[in-house]
Amino acid sequence: MPAVAFTVVIALLANADIAFGQPPGGRPRPNLPPIPPKGDTTHTLTRDFVPASNTKSETAPHDNGFIQRWLALEPIRKEIQRNNILTETYIRTAFAENNFSTDFNVVPKNGRKVKVGDQRLQWHALDSKTFIFNLYNFTYAINKPPYGNIFWLVTVINCPEEIPNVRMAAGVNSGGMFWLNGEEALVLSGDRDMVVDNVVSQPLTLKKGKNIVRAAIINGPGMCTFAVRFLDENGSPVKNFTISYE
Amino acid sequence: MKPTILTSLSILVMLATQTSAQIGQPFIHDPSTIVECDGKYYTFGTGGGGLISEDGWKWHGGAVRPGGGAAPDAMKIGDRYLVAYGATGGSSNHKGAIFTMWNKTLDPNSPDFKYSEPILVATSDGYEECDAIDPGLMLDPTTGKLWMSYGTYFGYSRMVELDPKTGGLAPGAEPVDVAIACEATAPAYHDGWYYLFATHGSCCDGPNSTYNIVVGRSKNVTGPFIDNVGRSMLEGGGKLVAATEGRLIGPGHFGRIIVEPGIEKMSLHYEADLDQGGRSVLAIRPLLWKNGWPVAGENIKAGTYVIQSERRGYALELAVDMVRMPVARWFNRSTDEPIKPVDTQKLEDVIGDWPSGNIDARIGDYMSRPHQKWNITPAPDSSGYLGAPYYKIVIEGTNRALAATADGKVITVPEFTGAPEQLWMIDQLTDGTYRIMPKQVPNSNEKLALISFGDSTPALGKFDVNSDNSKWSFRAP
Structure with a gap:
């Protein structure tokens, strides 16, 4: 039972005589022992990411082909009570109304700021330390509210030669869209869990040279992560490319 | 989430x-x-x-x-x-x-x-x-x-x-x-x-x-x-x-x-x-x-079923004579002749020839006849066991109920009364087949199940999870 639901349970039980087969009488409030932090709690990007500017300009994908290097825009605030309202219509509208640029081939500059609505937001070029790109941790690292956010992300896939018949495969917690070279490739609507290869595109072609991948992720409450890669005709991860942020 | x-x-x-x-x-x-x-x-x-x-x-x-x-x-x-x-x-x-x-x-x-x-x-x-x-x-x-x-x-x-x-x-x-x-x-x-x-x-x-x-x-x-x-x-x-x-x-x-x-x-x-x-x-x-x-798995849903022994695939039935259906010429007929469906044998076609008292149960070839179709419903008294109700098992269209006897036989009685020997546990086994057990064997505390002795004789016996003699399936009649 997740946090928000439990808060409601406790609030209700405080005024209810019988619930869930509960005997009459008072109910203790949650009584936690002291739980000291077990690790680094500072707001720093380096806990879960490596700033890409600190590393070489191009990096190989993760062992299983996951794309771990992204330019991530600081979150755009959006009130979302729960994630199962994230229908395809809802997320298309939300992304269209909260877009930093309608040019889906643009590659922002690391460190630059853009204005979306009344918010000025900065781009961060980051390498995730795991195959998952954790946007909840991103918000914590930059000391922003963790829930009720839209994230825009951009990365550049550098191919030594054309790679036809690949499929983009993504998992998202909780909703998102992906574009390849300006064309829409994936829509993940509904309240999804971060499941590898949860949604897979129609066959695509990675052209020789630079390919621009744009992602938009939306989340109300709860953890917010995604993982994306390309699969070949046999369903095996495509790895013969490099990733950059320029 | x-x-x-x-x-x-x-x-x-x-x-x-x-x-x-x-x-x-x-x-x-x-x-x-x-x-x-x-x-x-x-x-x-x-x-x-x-x-x-x-x-x-x-x-x-x-x-x-x-x-x-x-x-x-x-x-x-x-x-x-x-x-x-x-x-x-x-x-x-x-x-x-x-x-x-x-x-x-x-x-x-x-x-x-x-x-x-x-x-x-x-x-x-x-x-x-x-x-x-x-x-x-x-x-x-x-x-x-x-x-x-x-x-x-x-x-x-x-x-x-x-x-x-x-x-x-x-x-x-x-x-x-x-x-x-x-x-x-x-x-x-x-x-x-x-x-x-x-x-x-x-x-x-x-x-x-x-x-x-x-x-x-x-x-x-x-x-x-x-x-x-x-x-x-x-x-x-x-x-x-x-x-x-x-x-x-x-x-x-x-x-x-x-x-x-x-x-x-x-x-x-x-x-x-x-x-x-x-x-x-x-x-x-x-x-x-x-x-x-x-x-x-699935608990049995109320409905009419063939109760099929896993031993040979034969079906549980009343021990009554199978009544022949009218036989038309079944081959070498003119292709121009209109095709008319043949009615399924109905209960009213045969029930008059059944004894009025208790009738033994038997296991035989399934022939889609009224004496082979069992209607299964939760017990009307809402009694049950872990995760399921006891079931009433009667011949479709009748109140003739499957019952256990003190001497280890499985019979049908003409009227369901709700007695414990007429109520049945139907547990789905881990392999997907089912075990059928009376709620109680009269004058006994022994837990016995419906067993196929040989291919044709149903009786109460000790359940053996490793034997198809002890297992049953339910399928549409």
Whole structure:
């Protein structure tokens, strides 16, 4: 039972005589022992990411082909009570109304700021330390509210030669869209869990040279992560490319 | 995952005002694995308290679990009961703790009923990618070690070893990440494999909750748990075990019950039963194992069936003469001749020739005749056993009921009276077939099942899970 639901349970039980087969009488409030932090709690990007500017300009994908290097825009605030309202219509509208640029081939500059609505937001070029790109941790690292956010992300896939018949495969917690070279490739609507290869595109072609991948992720409450890669005709991860942020 | 406050409020107001004992599908959220104690069944839920059943079918409130919190689990270890629960049920800052406590009995009216002081076994500090709630317990039958999985959608679910003597952490135990993007995990062991059951999807939104139960398996208790397509549960993998069915929405919080060799059940809750006002209800279903994977089984639904012996495939029938159907010329007919369907033989065509008193049962070739079609319905007195009602089995269109006799025969009586020898347990076995047992053999306390002796003689005998003589299937007539 997740946090928000439990808060409601406790609030209700405080005024209810019988619930869930509960005997009459008072109910203790949650009584936690002291739980000291077990690790680094500072707001720093380096806990879960490596700033890409600190590393070489191009990096190989993760062992299983996951794309771990992204330019991530600081979150755009959006009130979302729960994630199962994230229908395809809802997320298309939300992304269209909260877009930093309608040019889906643009590659922002690391460190630059853009204005979306009344918010000025900065781009961060980051390498995730795991195959998952954790946007909840991103918000914590930059000391922003963790829930009720839209994230825009951009990365550049550098191919030594054309790679036809690949499929983009993504998992998202909780909703998102992906574009390849300006064309829409994936829509993940509904309240999804971060499941590898949860949604897979129609066959695509990675052209020789630079390919621009744009992602938009939306989340109300709860953890917010995604993982994306390309699969070949046999369903095996495509790895013969490099990733950059320029 | 992430429920809205408003919808959760509406559900929980209904739950909070529920005061009467429930029959069949009691109201609870996040039930613990059902545990038997001194002939009664117990399950505990979120918020405290829980449910009791004298027979496993009719449930009412009254179980007592202190500590509040959410989503407990329970199991019997030796002659004591261990209850684990999350103190917070998931706080907004994901700081949490899981406690265990012992009791000699789960019966709150017993003089022995007294919980031990809670023992802290897991925490989450509010910063790490884990929320210490939703414990699931397993006593490893191969090693005697006690394991607990826990966690929710906030980051990782984890596995940690407990001490089965103290209920506290095993010396030197360290939690291991075993899954992401799920909650209500529950470890299990079966036939050389460790399984990790988990709930995916969203809860607490009534008929909009997308809860579903999945599973992965591993040769090691700490994983990695892999699904049927090779995807790790640390990548979000999981093979579906139970999903929304009909008017029962959003299954979650799996608990495994091993009744006896060959018969297992799973406890769970549905987020919403549309037939019961959309309330969250306890459910118990057969648990099957197919090709090394667990599958949610089905209790028999009311309807008319062929009762087919697994021994040879013959069907249970009345021991009456098969009445021939009119025979038309069946080949070498002109292709220009109009085709007219032939009516199925009807009950009124044959029932007049049946004896009026008791008629023996027999097993024979299925020929789609009235004496071979059985109507099965839950017992009208709402009596039941663990997870299912007793059943009334009559010839379709009649009140002629299948009955057990004191001398071990299986007969039919002309009128169903509701006597215990006319009520039947129908348990789905782990291989998907069924065991059929009378509620009671007259003048006997022996538990006997419907057996096929040879190919054609039904009788009562000792159930043998390894013999097709003891197994039956139900199919459309």
